[in-house]
Amino acid sequence: MPGFVTMILVAFMGVVGGFTSLYLLVSIPVLIGWKLYRKIRHGYSLYY
Numbered sequence: 001m002p003g004f005v006t007m008i009l010v011a012f013m014g015v016v017g018g019f020t021s022l023y024l025l026v027s028i029p030v031l032i033g034w035k036l037y038r039k040i041r042h043g044y045s046l047y048y
Contacts (some may be wrong), residue, residue, distance in 0.1 A: 038044045 035046050039046055
């Protein structure tokens with residue numbers, strides 16, 4: 001029985017880690033694109 005609980009916890013942690021990785025994989029390029037858009041369109045600084 002303890003092995004079953006461990007397997008469930010490992011699977012849960014893997015899913016949570018996968019969602020975190022997917023979020024970072026999507027959000028960082030979107031953020032960079034948004035900053036470049038603002039720089040080109042409005043002339044804002046890339047750092048603020």
